[in-house]
Amino acid sequence: MTRPTDPRRRRFLxxxxxxxxxxxxxxCDRLSRSDAMGRLFDAGEALTxxxxxxxxxRESLAREYAPEDIAPTFRANGTTNPQxxxxxxxxxxxxxxxxxxxxxxxxxxxxxxxxxxxxxxxRTQITxxxxxxxxxxxxxxxxxxxGDLLAQVGVRDAARFxxxxxxxxxxxxxxxxxSLDMREAYHPQTLLAYDLNGADLPVANGxxxxxxxxxxxxxxxxxxxxxVELVESFAHLGRGRxxxxxxxxxxxxxxI
Amino acid sequence: MRVLETWLxxxxxxxxTVIRRHSAFTRLWHWVNAACLLVLLMSGLQIFNAxxxxxxxKDSHFDSPALSIRAVRxxxxxxxxxxxxxxxxxxxxxxxxxxxxxxxxxxxxxPAWATLPGPRWLAAGRGWHFLAGWLFAPLLxxxxxxxxxxxxxxRRLLPRGHEWRHIGHTLYDHLxxxxxxxxxxxxxxxxxxxxxxxxxxxxTPLVILTGLTMSxxxxxxxxxxxxxxxxxxxxxxxxxxxxxALVGFFLIHIxxxxxxxxxxxxxxxxxxRYALFPETxxxxxxxxxxEKETRDD
Numbered sequence: 001m002t003r004p005t006d007p008r009r010r011r012f013l014x015x016x017x018x019x020x021x022x023x024x025x026x027x028c029d030r031l032s033r034s035d036a037m038g039r040l041f042d043a044g045e046a047l048t049x050x051x052x053x054x055x056x057x058r059e060s061l062a063r064e065y066a067p068e069d070i071a072p073t074f075r076a077n078g079t080t081n082p083q084x085x086x087x088x089x090x091x092x093x094x095x096x097x098x099x100x101x102x103x104x105x106x107x108x109x110x111x112x113x114x115x116x117x118x119x120x121x122x123r124t125q126i127t128x129x130x131x132x133x134x135x136x137x138x139x140x141x142x143x144x145x146x147g148d149l150l151a152q153v154g155v156r157d158a159a160r161f162x163x164x165x166x167x168x169x170x171x172x173x174x175x176x177x178x179s180l181d182m183r184e185a186y187h188p189q190t191l192l193a194y195d196l197n198g199a200d201l202p203v204a205n206g207x208x209x210x211x212x213x214x215x216x217x218x219x220x221x222x223x224x225x226x227x228v229e230l231v232e233s234f235a236h237l238g239r240g241r242x243x244x245x246x247x248x249x250x251x252x253x254x255x256i
Numbered sequence: 257m258r259v260l261e262t263w264l265x266x267x268x269x270x271x272x273t274v275i276r277r278h279s280a281f282t283r284l285w286h287w288v289n290a291a292c293l294l295v296l297l298m299s300g301l302q303i304f305n306a307x308x309x310x311x312x313x314k315d316s317h318f319d320s321p322a323l324s325i326r327a328v329r330x331x332x333x334x335x336x337x338x339x340x341x342x343x344x345x346x347x348x349x350x351x352x353x354x355x356x357x358x359x360x361x362x363x364x365x366x367p368a369w370a371t372l373p374g375p376r377w378l379a380a381g382r383g384w385h386f387l388a389g390w391l392f393a394p395l396l397x398x399x400x401x402x403x404x405x406x407x408x409x410x411r412r413l414l415p416r417g418h419e420w421r422h423i424g425h426t427l428y429d430h431l432x433x434x435x436x437x438x439x440x441x442x443x444x445x446x447x448x449x450x451x452x453x454x455x456x457x458x459x460t461p462l463v464i465l466t467g468l469t470m471s472x473x474x475x476x477x478x479x480x481x482x483x484x485x486x487x488x489x490x491x492x493x494x495x496x497x498x499x500x501a502l503v504g505f506f507l508i509h510i511x512x513x514x515x516x517x518x519x520x521x522x523x524x525x526x527x528x529r530y531a532l533f534p535e536t537x538x539x540x541x542x543x544x545x546x547e548k549e550t551r552d553d
Contacts, residue, residue, distance in 0.1 A: 021369070029373040032380040041383030044390055056477035063475055063482055071315055128315055128488060130472050132378065134307035135316040136488050215476045249379035255473030256386065 302381030
């Protein structure tokens, strides 16, 4: 009781403390991998989505910036140069043969060339891109409002999600895909963009067409979009969680 | 034996008064809050590691971060952990930038022992962070309302006029690690009051609001968040600084809890009971004259 300086005792205490914290940390890692914790994370995500839906109205806009706020170079992340042979052929030809397919739960499935899309009314917006990693970059996007495109094909009542199928395979793995629900899909700032900072969308940033969903994080904004599919559920796609990164543990609700 | 008795507050030779210091709600909030803060801090460091640099302004000026933690090869080709704050570079190998056992050095900003989960895993870090946030933020609001509505804020935390006049004296006593006894220990002193007020009503609300500012959906809902913090990247930097301030508060809190009678303090936060010791104890008698203490009141 009165031997607070006994070195052996102190070493024992220190080691016990270290061992306990190591066990605790290892426990947390195992916990993070457990199904129960996964379900808790999903519950937290559902709560966040509900709360943000309550606070942000259907129409509330993401901040739009001034031309002088545009970053000198827009950082490209994820896949920056798809190796897919079909994609390389399209790129070599300046995407003249590229076609966007819009199908699934729609009245009039059809394809659009890049010129078809550019002939439609366009929206230009200077917005901030927020990566899930933490950085932000401001750029000017021009493209078709997704809602306008959906109006052209006639969305059926059963449709609940818009799925974006892409040409890229991140690190040669599964094909990238993403999904939005109808509320985010019909948001006035949700675009299929073909222009970045006044020039054709570069390959690094998703040429010829990428999604902009300005109230969401960067991984939602699929690049190299080849097909837009309207579905009732995304359970049959990939691993069933609604997107490439979602299938790897990231939240489907990317509003935070 | 005396040490132990003082520690536990059970020395029967002293005229000890036991008071109820903390309500059940305060005690429950304190421990749940402590667990939340630990999870928030460690998962926050995991999230930081995904892009270990901070910036001021609306977006990231990748060439001129306000702070960055990375691994850089030195002239001999060896990896070094480098922390850079503005123009100042510090070699932080072993802890920041480069850490882990010598045979398996890892290039990561914060070391594995400080992050939740330990390995690099952003998705799970975010899962933990938001889950704990959902417990932490509503509980904070509930606790602040409780402090205000129960009158405890006014009675226990708001400084009184005469305390300001003694601020120099209180500070001097604190620096000498001389803690109040007897009646004086019944109330928080001015420094305690100011520290708790700052943490509860400034830093913690700030850490929540700057956290929300990083959410693109929140920025659409409440665009004023971006204006008050000067942009999303400034908010991210402030979020980190608030967390740092909370760590600082935690360290001082622990040291003072340990030095001012750890058993008594812990008991008051577990059962609520807190022992008041007589103002003078024979072998550690403070030289302060009691009459001088009461004259100004």
